[in-house]
Amino acid sequence: MHTDEAVHAFQFADLLEKGRFRYDPAEYHGPTLIYFTLLPARLRAEKVLSDVDEKTLRLVPVFFGLGLILLLLPLVRGLGRGVVLTSAFWTAVSAPMAFYSRYYIHEVLFVFFSFALIVCGYRFLRSGKTSWILGAAFSAGLMHATKESCVLAWGAMAAALLPVWVERGRKRTDDGKWFRPRHTTVFLGGAAFVSALFYSSFLTHPEGIVDSFRAFLHYFNRSSVSSIHDHPWDYYFRLLLFWHVPGKPVWSEIPMLIPAGIGLLSAFGKFSDPGTDRRLIRFVLCYTALLAAIYTVIPYKTPWNLLGFYHGLVLLAGTGTVALLQGLKRKRARIVSAIFLMVLGSTAIRQTWLLNGRYDSDPGNPWVYAQAGESLLHVIRAVEDVASKVPEQFGIPVEVIVPRHEYWPLPWYFRRFTRIGWYGRVDSTAAPVPVILVAPQEEPSLVLKLYERMPPGSRYLYVPLWNEYTELRPGCEIRGYIRNEYIRKETWDAVQSEKEVPTNAPVTRRP
Amino acid sequence: MLIQSVQIKKHHSKFVLFILFFGLFAACGLIAQSETLKPIDIKLPKPMFIGTPQNINVPNLEKPLGKARPPFLAPAGTRNVAFKKPVTGSDTAPVIGELSMVTDGDKEASDGSYVELGPFQQWVAIDLQSVNTLYAVVVWHYHKQPVVYYDVIVQVSDDPKFQKNVTTVFNNDHDNTAKLGAGKDKNYVETSEGRLIDTKGVQARFVRLYSNGNTGNDLNHYVEVEVYGKPVQ
Numbered sequence: 001m002h003t004d005e006a007v008h009a010f011q012f013a014d015l016l017e018k019g020r021f022r023y024d025p026a027e028y029h030g031p032t033l034i035y036f037t038l039l040p041a042r043l044r045a046e047k048v049l050s051d052v053d054e055k056t057l058r059l060v061p062v063f064f065g066l067g068l069i070l071l072l073l074p075l076v077r078g079l080g081r082g083v084v085l086t087s088a089f090w091t092a093v094s095a096p097m098a099f100y101s102r103y104y105i106h107e108v109l110f111v112f113f114s115f116a117l118i119v120c121g122y123r124f125l126r127s128g129k130t131s132w133i134l135g136a137a138f139s140a141g142l143m144h145a146t147k148e149s150c151v152l153a154w155g156a157m158a159a160a161l162l163p164v165w166v167e168r169g170r171k172r173t174d175d176g177k178w179f180r181p182r183h184t185t186v187f188l189g190g191a192a193f194v195s196a197l198f199y200s201s202f203l204t205h206p207e208g209i210v211d212s213f214r215a216f217l218h219y220f221n222r223s224s225v226s227s228i229h230d231h232p233w234d235y236y237f238r239l240l241l242f243w244h245v246p247g248k249p250v251w252s253e254i255p256m257l258i259p260a261g262i263g264l265l266s267a268f269g270k271f272s273d274p275g276t277d278r279r280l281i282r283f284v285l286c287y288t289a290l291l292a293a294i295y296t297v298i299p300y301k302t303p304w305n306l307l308g309f310y311h312g313l314v315l316l317a318g319t320g321t322v323a324l325l326q327g328l329k330r331k332r333a334r335i336v337s338a339i340f341l342m343v344l345g346s347t348a349i350r351q352t353w354l355l356n357g358r359y360d361s362d363p364g365n366p367w368v369y370a371q372a373g374e375s376l377l378h379v380i381r382a383v384e385d386v387a388s389k390v391p392e393q394f395g396i397p398v399e400v401i402v403p404r405h406e407y408w409p410l411p412w413y414f415r416r417f418t419r420i421g422w423y424g425r426v427d428s429t430a431a432p433v434p435v436i437l438v439a440p441q442e443e444p445s446l447v448l449k450l451y452e453r454m455p456p457g458s459r460y461l462y463v464p465l466w467n468e469y470t471e472l473r474p475g476c477e478i479r480g481y482i483r484n485e486y487i488r489k490e491t492w493d494a495v496q497s498e499k500e501v502p503t504n505a506p507v508t509r510r511p
Numbered sequence: 512m513l514i515q516s517v518q519i520k521k522h523h524s525k526f527v528l529f530i531l532f533f534g535l536f537a538a539c540g541l542i543a544q545s546e547t548l549k550p551i552d553i554k555l556p557k558p559m560f561i562g563t564p565q566n567i568n569v570p571n572l573e574k575p576l577g578k579a580r581p582p583f584l585a586p587a588g589t590r591n592v593a594f595k596k597p598v599t600g601s602d603t604a605p606v607i608g609e610l611s612m613v614t615d616g617d618k619e620a621s622d623g624s625y626v627e628l629g630p631f632q633q634w635v636a637i638d639l640q641s642v643n644t645l646y647a648v649v650v651w652h653y654h655k656q657p658v659v660y661y662d663v664i665v666q667v668s669d670d671p672k673f674q675k676n677v678t679t680v681f682n683n684d685h686d687n688t689a690k691l692g693a694g695k696d697k698n699y700v701e702t703s704e705g706r707l708i709d710t711k712g713v714q715a716r717f718v719r720l721y722s723n724g725n726t727g728n729d730l731n732h733y734v735e736v737e738v739y740g741k742p743v744q
Binding site for chain 1: 556559646713
């Protein structure tokens with residue numbers, strides 16, 4: 001689990017166990033991820049956090065990730081069947097889409113609701129049906145209820161609509177002719193209703209609605225302060241075009257970006273498929289470009305933030321694939337382009353397979369960011385091994401001490417432990433406990449507490465739980481210590497199972 | 512007489528009042544003390560939420576500690592204060608080796624690295640030559656084969672005769688054969704890692720180790736004894 005996933009899991013625990021969610025405008029985004037997790041938890045009859053596992057949590061982003069593919073269906077009348085199929089293909093084989101569809105964070109939900117707004121908005125403009133404007137309203141409300149950065153996506157959508165609207169006016173088409181002021185009211189009212197419902201925790205916490213707007217101030221203030229996640233302007237482009245850590249494979253989204261580039265060009269050309277609406281393609285192109293520009297300018301960057309404009313590139317890739325296959329007149333050229341596209345597609349599939357399998361927590365993976373490494377599992381096994389051998393089991397007292405409370409995602413893995421304390425620094429007033437996990441920076445303070453503050457004769461000896469260098473994530477070492485008397489019991493049990501030696505009772509003596 | 516008796520009665524009543532008051536005060540003190548001795552139900556702090564941590568992704572980053580960690584956590588400056596210190600024993604003429612081998616730093620179980628003491632209960636004692644705060648004692652009996660030594664008792668004291676101020680830090684003599692008190696520690700199989708004994712930071716100058724034969728024979732052996740501590744300032 002990633003730190004963010006584990007934090008969200010604990011926020012969900014509050015809702016699951018106490019039926020309570022309180023939106024925090026300073027951090028952690030909107031409530032939709034938490035509320036939607038109730039559904040798989042209820043279906044799996046999970047009542048407390050210790051019942052919940054990674055499957056329950058990750059079913060939510062998986063559902064919305066798959067939903068992104070299904071959302072293409074209503075656009076058959078806008079993109080054409082071919083583009084819908086190829087876009088579905090590129091969505092499914094896209095490495096970041098697959099990767100973050102298994103991450104218990106808000107990103108895939110946000111992209112889903114953003115795309116749902118585009119789909120519903122387009123269908124409304126084409127048909128005038130109230131159901132579509134309501135769908136658009138709910139999608140917009142859910143966008144706001146998911147991430148505060150919805151304003152960026154809305155701004156990009158509005159700006160991308162302008163050239164389309166100008167062209168409509170120039171060509172005097174019938175699209176959108178049924179748009180009335182009341183539709184604006186329906187849209188804004190519906191969006192506000194859905195957003196308010198979630199932020200007020202379904203009317204139990206009305207202050208959450210105000211907090212949802214207060215959040216914009218927080219994020220605005222933060223944007224002017226440097227952050228540990230500030231990256232250069234080309235960060236997203238490097239992630240997409242060429243990502244290489246020495247000693248690791250090279251990763252690139254070029255197999256998808258090539259057809260996306262062709263899709264960009266074809267947005268201004270002709271399509272042989274009469275079902276393809278070029279204005280929709282141009283809208284997607286403008287929206288993608290504007291959103292990419294916005295996120296490029298903002299110094300704060302994390303890899304999952306690019307999913308919004310990346311999804312636009314995926315749609316363009318679908319467009320470009322069809323354009324390449326259908327746009328060439330000669331049969332031989334079409335065969336060559338089909339083979340070329342198959343090579344690109346299979347490269348993308350292989351890359352996605354590796355990035356989501358063998359390299360899913362490797363620091364060389366471009367989509368891995370502050371991810372817990374495999375040595376974390378060693379920490380968990382060591383502590384659980386101790387718990388399994390003592391009478392207290394998961395009630396054995398444990399302390400975890402890491403500066404700035406950066407011990408996540410350990411709280412998730414130790415959720416079954418009933419007497420575990422989490423500290424940002426050594427608490428010299430707390431009595432020493434049998435098992436201590438500590439960051440090296442706090443070790444001198446821990447030694448002071450254990451060996452100099454305690455009176456002589458009351459100082460327990462602590463031995464390492466493991467000898468190897470062990471990390472929570474790259475660059476964050478964690479050390480484990482256990483009171484000597486506990487490990488002796490374990491060693492004795494292990495010895496007993498391997499050797500035939502006299503036990504404590506009775507000790508047999510030779511005659 | 513009456514005045515005297517009244518005065519006596521006054522004094523007596525004052526005395527009684529004083530005793531009562533003192534008793535009441537003492538009782539309050541006792542109650543308060545017993546209240547402070549009651550185990551407190553400590554609420555352990557819950558994990559604090561944080562944002563996405565920093566991504567540290569430096570290529571070819573060398574791990575800072577490539578070797579095994581020390582055998583136990585201890586303050587800086589803790590060292591083997593028994594190294595090369597004088598050793599005495601219950602057997603002044605060991606059959607094999609010399610008592611000085613107990614603190615010579617050689618932990619191998621090969622010939623020439625261990626001292627063999629006579630049968631049944633024997634002891635060795637190390638004079639640390641100053642009072643030290645002791646964190647751990649590590650003892651190696653003969654460990655080339657998996658044997659168990661009986662009635663292993665480790666005591667520390669500031670008295671070279673171990674008659675007063677004696678603290679027992681390890682005792683697996685469960686039936687009090689050694690007449691030093693029954694112990695609750697378990698028997699253990701000798702290994703090359705030695706037996707790590709927690710001395711809980713007790714302060715002492717002398718360390719004495721007892722044993723009473725082993726599963727192979729009645730004899731007693733020591734390869735090495737290390738005492739980890741820091742001199743008391």
